[in-house]
Amino acid sequence: MQTPDSATAVTEFDSARDAYLESMARVPAEGFAYLKPGDDYSLGGLAVHVNFVLEHYTNVLAALLAGGFAECRPEDPAGLEERALARAREALQAEEVQTELARTRELHQGVAQMVDRLSADLTRSAPVWFPGATETYPTSVKDVLGWLTDHYLEHVPHIEALVADWRRGGSSDPVAxxxxxxxAFGRGDVDAVMALMTDDCVFEDTDPPPDGERHVGxxxxxxxxxxxxxxxxxxxxDTEEIYGLGDHVVCRWRFSWGHPGSEGHVRGVDLFRVRDGKVAEKLSYVKG
Structure with a gap:
């Protein structure tokens, strides 16, 4: 039986799954085969990766339950990770991806049911030996559910970035x-904007003068x-002019706001630096 804490955690888990599935549903069927150079899984293969993570942590929960929260060493079936890594790189067709997403729903439900059985021990920790670890890591059911929730959510902007890269033909041309x-900025789509920025991105605002404010990460x-x-x-x-020089891009723009009769605008320039197909720096300057 669920406790209030476990019910909240499962609700957040369900919402994260829905956000992930909705992002995958927006991927054009012909885009699933796309594998970005250097990546470990294709756009469609991402579904295989997500399922592996769900199955792996299902095994962790099962070990916690079987051991009564004593020290434990969860084990995946032999070859599970190796098979998942190999299949995740394949150019999967839409039908194969849909099969994987159906499996996602099954695995997700299995995790939710196991959490329900363990809800009274939601925050109880056990010393767990994870693969390759040199010491145990204190792990609770709530920890596992949080990791899985975060894992779904981290792939939402990731999917959007991969789709954008696929639409560009896999190009990492800085101007593109x-x-x-x-x-994305013109649409006010923050998720899409952040999907196109590096983890260590830097943005320098124009306010307050004279130096603005620096935002990192x-x-x-x-x-x-x-x-x-x-x-x-x-x-x-509105972009007025854009041109590139190596990994740097200069963009002249006009930014407007408000409704007719009460609108305002500023004109300015952004200095961008692009790294590995994403914006690493955006330094903004305005007139006046």
Whole structure:
């Protein structure tokens, strides 16, 4: 029987699954075969990867239950990870991806049912030997559920970035990347904007003068965009000119806000640096 804490955790787990499945549902069927150079799994193979993680942590929960929260060493079936890694790189067809997503729903439900059985021990920790570890790691049911929830959510912007990369033909051309970034910015789509920025991204705002404010990392930059779009009335962004020089891109723009009769605007320039197909730096300057 669920406790209030376990019910909340499972609700968040379910919501994260739904967000992941919705992102996969928006992938064009012909895009599933795309494998970005250097990646470990194709766009469709990401579903295989997610299922492996779900199955692996199902085995962790089973070990906690079987051992009565004593020290334990969860084991996956022989070859599970190796098979998943190999299949995740394949150019899967849409039908194969749908089969994997159906499996996702089954595995997810299995985790939720196991959490329900263990709800009274939600925060009880056990010393767990994870593969390759040199010491045990204290692990609770709540920890596992949180890791799985976060894993779903981290792949939502990842999927969007891979789709954008596939649409560009796999190109990491800096001007193409910044153009895609500008289109997402013009829509006020914070998830798409952040999917096109590196984990260690840097954004320098134009305010306060004379130096502006520097925001570093995904969390800080996302917080700024969410606040900016949330507080700006009818924002509109138009690119006036864009050109590149190596991994740097210069973009002249006009930013407008408000409704006719009460609108305002500023014109300015952004200096971008692109790394591995994503924006690593965005330094903004305005006139006046």
């Amino acid at each position: 990347v910044v153009t895609e970034f500008g289109e 995904q969390v800080a930059v996302r917080a700024f965009w969410e606040r900016f779009f949330g507080e700006t009335e009818s924002p509109r962004f």
